[in-house]
Amino acid sequence: QVQLVESGGGLVQAGGSLSLSCVASGSIFAMAWYRQAPGKQRELVASIINSGATNYAGSVKGRFTIARDNAKNTVYLQMNSLKPEDTGVYYCNAWTFGHKYDYWGQGTQVTVSS
Numbered sequence: 033q034v035q036l037v038e039s040g041g042g043l044v045q046a047g048g049s050l051s052l053s054c055v056a057s058g059s060i061f062a063m064a065w066y067r068q069a070p071g072k073q074r075e076l077v078a079s080i081i082n083s084g085a086t087n088y089a090g091s092v093k094g095r096f097t098i099a100r101d102n103a104k105n106t107v108y109l110q111m112n113s114l115k116p117e118d119t120g121v122y123y124c125n126a127w128t129f130g131h132k133y134d135y136w137g138q139g140t141q142v143t144v145s146s
Contacts, residue, residue: 034058034135036124040109041140048144049112054124054137056105061129063100063107067142069120077122080107092118114144 040052052065064079078098079087086098097110107124124137 034060034126034133036126036135036137038122038124038137038140041122041142043143043145044114046114046116046144046146048114049110050114050142051111052109052122052124052140052142054107054126056107056126056135058105060105060126060135062127064125065098065107065109066123066125067118067120068123068139069117072120074123078109079125111142114142116144116146118142119144 035057036054038052038054040050042050044050062079062081065077066074067077068074077089077092078096080098080100082102095113099108120142121139122142123139127134
């Protein structure tokens with residue numbers, strides 16, 4: 033069983049920046065960040081596999097950057113030019129090759145004020 037521990041998040045004004053990090057307790061093939069706004073479904077924000085290949089939601093492309101330190105089993109999400117619509121609970125997700133196992137963090141709140 034892999035545990036995911038998230039940190040970062042908080043309250044920021046529109047146009048500001050925040051960074052999130054998530055540490056996995058074991059080796060993982062891929063990691064991602066999802067977010068869930070009140071009354072909305074959870075959505076993928078960005079993902080990165082162990083080769084470094086990344087994928088971003090269109091709404092965050094050019095503003096958010098996902099990065100990974102494989103040696104530390106850690107994924108980072110740098111969020112710039114934040115908008116009120118970025119507000120939500122951000123969840124770290126990690127999975128093993130072939131999605132045999134899938135893990136979730138507890139979530140961290142990001143609030144962007146206008």
